[in-house]
Amino acid sequence: xxxxxxxxxxxxxxxxxxxxxxxxxxxxxxxxxxxxxxxxxxxxxxxxxxxxxxxxxxxxxxxxxxxxxxxxxxxxxxxxxxxxxxxxxxxxxxxxxxxxxxxxxxxxxxxxxxxxxxxxxxxxxxxxxxxxxxxxxxxxxxxxxxxxxxxxxxxxxxxxxxxxxxxxxxxxxxxxxxxx
Numbered sequence: 434x435x436x437x438x439x440x441x442x443x444x445x446x447x448x449x450x451x452x453x454x455x456x457x458x459x460x461x462x463x464x465x466x467x468x469x470x471x472x473x474x475x476x477x478x479x480x481x482x483x484x485x486x487x488x489x490x491x492x493x494x495x496x497x498x499x500x501x502x503x504x505x506x507x508x509x510x511x512x513x514x515x516x517x518x519x520x521x522x523x524x525x526x527x528x529x530x531x532x533x534x535x536x537x538x539x540x541x542x543x544x545x546x547x548x549x550x551x552x553x554x555x556x557x558x559x560x561x562x563x564x565x566x567x568x569x570x571x572x573x574x575x576x577x578x579x580x581x582x583x584x585x586x587x588x589x590x591x592x593x594x595x596x597x598x599x600x601x602x603x604x605x606x607x608x609x610x611x612x613x
Contacts, residue, residue, distance in 0.1 A: 434602050435484060437575075439463040439476055440491040441556070447582040447589060448491035454595035461485075467556060473563035480567060485575045486607060487530070489598065490564065492557035494581040512545040513594065514581035516552040519562035526565035530576050531606050542597040544590075552579055576607055 438455050440448035442464050452462055463479050465472040480488060494514060515535065519526050532548055539546040552558040561579040568575055583589040 434486045434604060434607070435461070436602055437461055437463060437479060437485045437488040438491070439465055439479075439488065441465050441467050441472070441493065441560075443467060443493075445585055447493045447585045447591065450585065451491055451582050451591045451595055454591055456595070456599055465560070469556065469559050472556070472560050473567075476560065476564050477567045480564065480573060480575055480577075481571075483571070483573045483575060486604075487602065488564065488575050488577045490557075490561060490577065490579045492560070492579065492581050494583050494587075495553060495555075512547045512583070513539065513589075514549045515546050516549050516557075516561060516579040516581065518550045519552050519558050519565050519579070521562055524566075526562060526569060528565065528576065528578050530578055531608050534608075535578075535601060535606055538601040539597060542593070542601075544594060544597060549581070552581075557581065 436457065438452055438457060438461060440446070440452035442449050449464065452464060455462065463476060465475055476490070515532055517528050517532060536546050536548060552561050557579065561577070564577050567573070568577055582591075582594070
């Protein structure tokens with residue numbers, strides 16, 4: 434399965450650190466600027482070839498300063514968040530991949546994924562939304578997923594995440610989980 438991996442830059446950005454550890458051809462990696470304009474433009478330019486079966490976008494998870502006002506626990510802070518929906522004020526785009534299969538594979542490997550329907554309200558959601566919108570409008574065959582990676586201070590096992598993600602990629606993930 435031909436996969437594109439994309440992440441935001443930044444010296445202390447966990448998504449960039451993970452991208453550095455992914456074992457794949459360099460042309461299948463895309464380091465994005467932390468920009469509402471240039472990040473989606475660069476990603477859409479790469480996707481325009483429609484050469485990829487899957488694009489996995491990484492972002493760094495935001496940690497709310499006051500956890501008392503949220504439902505974040507130490508366990509959920511350390512989890513990979515598999516985003517299923519990106520939205521703006523009026524429209525929502527849903528990713529159509531086999532998330533239960535991906536969760537099972539990641540969990541079996543000892544990782545702690547959770548499925549989320551809220552990619553946030555900032556840069557990550559914008560990138561995810563713009564990519565899904567672009568894929569829908571063209572239309573591209575590429576499926577797109579977004580994974581939030583815990584911050585480096587949460588000590589995520591990035592080497593394990595990179596290895597397990599690459600090993601988990603096959604056509605079964607691209608199937609609708611409701612398909613019989």
